[in-house]
Amino acid sequence: MVAPLLKSALRSYESELAELERAGRKRFLRTVAGSQQAHIELDGRPVLLLCSNNYLGLAGHPRLRQAAAAAAAEDGCSSGASRLISGTMTLHDSLEKELADFKKSPSSLVFNSGYVANLAILTTLAGKGDVIYSDALNHASIVDGCRLSRAELKIYRHCDCAHLEEMLRSGGQTAGRRLIVTDSVFSMDGDLAPLPEIVALGRKYDALVVVDDAHATGVLGRSGRGATEYFGLDWRDLDVQMGTLGKALGSYGAYVAGAPVLREYLLNRARSFIYTTALPPAVLAASRAALAVLRDEPQRLEKLRQLGAFFREELRKLGFRVTDDPTPIIPVLVGPAAKTMELSAWFLEKGVFIQGIRPPTVPEGASRLRVTLSADLEFADLDRVLALFAERRRDFI
Numbered sequence: 001m002v003a004p005l006l007k008s009a010l011r012s013y014e015s016e017l018a019e020l021e022r023a024g025r026k027r028f029l030r031t032v033a034g035s036q037q038a039h040i041e042l043d044g045r046p047v048l049l050l051c052s053n054n055y056l057g058l059a060g061h062p063r064l065r066q067a068a069a070a071a072a073a074e075d076g077c078s079s080g081a082s083r084l085i086s087g088t089m090t091l092h093d094s095l096e097k098e099l100a101d102f103k104k105s106p107s108s109l110v111f112n113s114g115y116v117a118n119l120a121i122l123t124t125l126a127g128k129g130d131v132i133y134s135d136a137l138n139h140a141s142i143v144d145g146c147r148l149s150r151a152e153l154k155i156y157r158h159c160d161c162a163h164l165e166e167m168l169r170s171g172g173q174t175a176g177r178r179l180i181v182t183d184s185v186f187s188m189d190g191d192l193a194p195l196p197e198i199v200a201l202g203r204k205y206d207a208l209v210v211v212d213d214a215h216a217t218g219v220l221g222r223s224g225r226g227a228t229e230y231f232g233l234d235w236r237d238l239d240v241q242m243g244t245l246g247k248a249l250g251s252y253g254a255y256v257a258g259a260p261v262l263r264e265y266l267l268n269r270a271r272s273f274i275y276t277t278a279l280p281p282a283v284l285a286a287s288r289a290a291l292a293v294l295r296d297e298p299q300r301l302e303k304l305r306q307l308g309a310f311f312r313e314e315l316r317k318l319g320f321r322v323t324d325d326p327t328p329i330i331p332v333l334v335g336p337a338a339k340t341m342e343l344s345a346w347f348l349e350k351g352v353f354i355q356g357i358r359p360p361t362v363p364e365g366a367s368r369l370r371v372t373l374s375a376d377l378e379f380a381d382l383d384r385v386l387a388l389f390a391e392r393r394r395d396f397i
């Protein structure tokens with residue numbers, strides 16, 4: 001039988017994909033056997049994993065596994081519907097209480113993912129007639145939330161508070177609400193937002209401060225509580241704190257912490273909370289266990305910090321330009337996308353998986369190998385990786 005012709009829309013997708021391939025930008029999936037950990041089997045080969053957000057190594061932790069298994073055995077595999085329809089499960093309530101305690105905040109609300117939480121925050125708390133001030137390097141989920149909100153969008157230069165203030169001032173007395181939104185730890189650069197200054201501007205110009213703590217939760221601050229703990233701020237300073245449970249906390253989902261009115265408003269108005277099935281018991285129980293492990297095993301966070309300081313220092317000795325930020329995200333700039341992907345493939349050939357990051361995730365000409373560390377790694381693992389960086393030193397900026 002003659003194969004049917006592809007419809008024109010499908011043919012257009014095909015040619016767009018071919019274009020992406022030519023530009024070195026085509027994406028594809030690789031298969032990991034087993035849990036996320038430092039040493040994995042990728043597409044059937046053993047490799048060292050240096051691109052997961054499993055910063056504390058909790059994704060495969062026995063206590064999380066046991067908690068998830070026990071919750072599935074006890075409470076089943078699904079929440080059945082939106083919490084507003086079929087009822088909130090006791091595990092949702094317990095997790096939200098524990099997250100509020102963890103964030104030293106009066107309340108919290110759990111969302112199905114960080115992406116969904118950012119859509120909820122921005123589309124619910126701002127709308128037509130309001131203004132959102134957003135850092136130029138904010139995460140894609142914030143960008144999408146801003147676009148969907150229909151608020152006026154003002155993008156300030158990355159971490160530039162003078163530019164932000166100029167915009168806030170020239171905005172005059174808008175009748176609508178004002179929101180300033182920023183990542184606390186920027187996902188592709190691993191640097192920190194100047195939050196104390198942003199908080200001061202929020203007060204001065206009566207703007208709500210929204211912070212995405214996705215890469216700070218479990219990572220920043222003495223006990224991993226995030227940006228507030230690191231900068232000595234509290235929940236009254238950062239009006240809306242969003243964080244994820246699928247990165248350092250090794251589980252899945254996200255939370256928003258803040259004043260009770262915020263929780264109640266989101267619960268009533270946020271479409272991506274109202275119109276979706278809630279997180280299932282196993283995931284909720286794993287998140288609760290992660291908070292307990294974070295408290296009981298502070299050595300994980302300490303090790304992550306030591307690994308980060310060591311890796312940055314050794315890269316610097318080799319002549320690489322790296323920042324000093326206390327985060328496990330360490331980008332090493334290459335420049336062109338195709339070169340970045342060639343280097344990523346070379347590292348993989350040598351048994352080290354470091355994902356190359358290209359446009360549109362980062363600006364044109366700023367492609368990079370983005371190393372992310374995990375407390376699961378050993379210093380000897382990093383010695384091996386550093387030797388590979390040394391070998392290809394001339395291929396980096």
Ligand SMILES: Cc1ncc(COP(=O)(O)O)c(C=O)c1O
Pocket residue numbers: 113114115116118139141183185187212214215244245246253254
């Ligand atoms: C800064 C930031 N915010 C939000 C998200 C989305 O979180 P999630 O993966 O839980 O959807 C991510 C990463 O995925 C992120 O890096």
